[in-house]
Amino acid sequence: MIDDTIRAAALRNAVQHEGRGNPKAVLGQLIALDPAMKKKAGELLPKIEKIVAEVNSLDSDSQHEALSGYDIKFKTAEKKKEGLPELENPKKVVMRFAPAPSGPLHIGHARTIVLNGEYVKKYGGKFILRFEDTDPNNIFPESYDWIPEEIEWLGYHIDKIALQSDNIMSYYKHTKRILEQGSAYVCTCTSEKFKKLADAKKPCPCRDLAPEKNLERWDWMFNKYKPGDAVIRIKTDIAHKNPAMRDWPAVRIVDTPHPRTGTKYRVWPLYNLSNVIDDHELGVTHVLRGKDHEVNTRRQKYLFDYLGWKQPLTIHHGRLKLDESEVVLSKTKTRQMISEGKYTGWDDPRLATLRALRRRGIQPSAIQTLMLSLGVRPVDIAFSLTTLYTTNRKLVENSDRYFFVPDPRLINIAAERSKTAKIPYHPDHPERGSRVFKFEPIDGYIKLNVSSEDLRETKRGKKIRLMDLANIEFIGKTKAREIGGEMLPRKVQWLPEGEECFIRMPDGKTLQGICDPEAAGLDQGTVIQFMRVGFVRLDSKNPLVFFFSHQ
Numbered sequence: 093m094i095d096d097t098i099r100a101a102a103l104r105n106a107v108q109h110e111g112r113g114n115p116k117a118v119l120g121q122l123i124a125l126d127p128a129m130k131k132k133a134g135e136l137l138p139k140i141e142k143i144v145a146e147v148n149s150l151d152s153d154s155q156h157e158a159l160s161g162y163d164i165k166f167k168t169a170e171k172k173k174e175g176l177p178e179l180e181n182p183k184k185v186v187m188r189f190a191p192a193p194s195g196p197l198h199i200g201h202a203r204t205i206v207l208n209g210e211y212v213k214k215y216g217g218k219f220i221l222r223f224e225d226t227d228p229n230n231i232f233p234e235s236y237d238w239i240p241e242e243i244e245w246l247g248y249h250i251d252k253i254a255l256q257s258d259n260i261m262s263y264y265k266h267t268k269r270i271l272e273q274g275s276a277y278v279c280t281c282t283s284e285k286f287k288k289l290a291d292a293k294k295p296c297p298c299r300d301l302a303p304e305k306n307l308e309r310w311d312w313m314f315n316k317y318k319p320g321d322a323v324i325r326i327k328t329d330i331a332h333k334n335p336a337m338r339d340w341p342a343v344r345i346v347d348t349p350h351p352r353t354g355t356k357y358r359v360w361p362l363y364n365l366s367n368v369i370d371d372h373e374l375g376v377t378h379v380l381r382g383k384d385h386e387v388n389t390r391r392q393k394y395l396f397d398y399l400g401w402k403q404p405l406t407i408h409h410g411r412l413k414l415d416e417s418e419v420v421l422s423k424t425k426t427r428q429m430i431s432e433g434k435y436t437g438w439d440d441p442r443l444a445t446l447r448a449l450r451r452r453g454i455q456p457s458a459i460q461t462l463m464l465s466l467g468v469r470p471v472d473i474a475f476s477l478t479t480l481y482t483t484n485r486k487l488v489e490n491s492d493r494y495f496f497v498p499d500p501r502l503i504n505i506a507a508e509r510s511k512t513a514k515i516p517y518h519p520d521h522p523e524r525g526s527r528v529f530k531f532e533p534i535d536g537y538i539k540l541n542v543s544s545e546d547l548r549e550t551k552r553g554k555k556i557r558l559m560d561l562a563n564i565e566f567i568g569k570t571k572a573r574e575i576g577g578e579m580l581p582r583k584v585q586w587l588p589e590g591e592e593c594f595i596r597m598p599d600g601k602t603l604q605g606i607c608d609p610e611a612a613g614l615d616q617g618t619v620i621q622f623m624r625v626g627f628v629r630l631d632s633k634n635p636l637v638f639f640f641s642h643q
Contacts, residue, residue: 100159186378187376192230193233204409219250222256225255225257267365271307272303278324295339299339318345322344324341336391372396383411410472415476462483490521496623498543511562559585585624592636595639
């Protein structure tokens with residue numbers, strides 16, 4: 093009885109976690125079922141580890157099939173309170189997502205998009221996409237088109253698109269205003285000299301210049317000074333305990349042509365000044381941003397106060413920390429590897445860009461569900477794509493199932509009469525119908541394709557199960573005969589013939605083989621399950637190319 097309970101718990105845990113059960117998690121399930129087992133934990137763990145290893149060796153279909161044979165009611169953890177916490181003062185909600193157009197969005201951006209989008213839906217507010225494109229050296233032009241598409245794909249309507257490169261004259265107007273009132277100054281010190289003075293909590297010589305002199309220098313930034321000669325600094329507390337808060341830079345000179353405005357402008361605002369002016373002019377009421385922006389929020393308060401504006405209510409959430417060994421998130425690294433030919437593009441299956449995840453068949457609602465479950469907590473969260481795959485599997489597990497035979501090899505099965513195999517598109521949905529294969533023996537044999545991997549260990553007397561067809565016993569390397577008896581544990585996919593197809597894997601490799609002829613009739617973008625392989629999305633036809641999603 094205890095072995096059956098352990099096996100049921102191990103199967104349940106494996107099914108919930110991409111086919112990989114965890115012995116300690118299984119022990120926890122058993123203790124929740126019967127607290128008396130806690131006293132026997134040391135005795136039970138070796139047995140649990142052995143059974144979990146056996147369960148983990150099964151393929152996903154076998155795990156699901158085996159679990160369905162048990163009727164044990166395990167306790168489930170109480171659900172956390174659903175929904176996002178209420179916003180403060182939510183009468184009129186205007187929120188913005190403000191990326192730099194330096195490349196497409198990745199999974200890390202999704203948290204901020206989803207939180208903003210869901211709050212806007214909750215309060216009937218307004219969602220603004222603002223491109224922070226005031227650094228001509230950090231712009232990937234395709235981003236202007238890609239990012240709105242990616243946000244809409246995630247399920248959020250954009251009410252307004254704003255570009256900072258269209259608002260330069262407003263930045264100039266307000267910069268001149270704070271120079272006139274003595275809240276900022278034009279600094280011509282080298283960055284090294286300024287840092288040395290600031291670290292010593294001493295003002296630079298430029299700090300006490302009269303407004304008239306600063307306005308003269310302001311004019312010189314447009315025609316006399318070169319990049320690096322001068323920056324505008326906001327006056328703060330030069331003795332502030334945080335060095336990053338001491339007279340931070342707000343405007344600088346850049347001669348690099350801008351992809352949109354060319355050489356029309358050479359004086360560009362930095363992040364904090366442009367953010368303050370835009371948030372005010374766009375009527376932003378609430379700002380959701382990563383906690384790595386906490387210093388920027390405090391910096392911006394100085395400007396809001398100098399300009400006499402109300403600062404939006406700001407909520408800082410933690411960052412998603414993905415293991416760089418699992419996936420590359422850096423746009424700079426990605427761009428370099430694309431240029432070197434190591435990635436095929438921004439939608440290469442090895443990347444965690446939204447374009448790549450979409451191409452692999454990850455559903456936008458899976459990303460939504462996962463990000464909402466993380467909420468707006470300020471702590472950083474270690475995040476694995478496996479968690480996303482587990483969430484996505486629940487959405488696509490009812491997809492139709494097909495066969496895929498990699499690197500196919502013919503085998504001959506002795507047969508005296510014709511044979512028919514009827515394979516349902518999904519065993520839980522008989523109403524969808526079945527695929528029917530009819531075989532006629534030629535010279536006493538039926539010919540089938542199986543993978544070279546499945547043939548690797550075959551020898552006389554070896555028995556395997558051809559899925560939904562028959563048990564066979566090999567009487568030679570590629571010859572076999574049908575046998576009776578119960579269903580054998582080792583199940584092998586097969587096809588009499590099939591369409592040539594390819595599966596692009598997340599590690600960059602490509603599986604080549606044949607799949608069900610009916611797969612050629614699928615619509616591009618359809619997600620299916622290749623049995624014993626995993627979920628895939630049809631990316632292109634002629635030839636058939638699928639992108640692997642996950643198991």
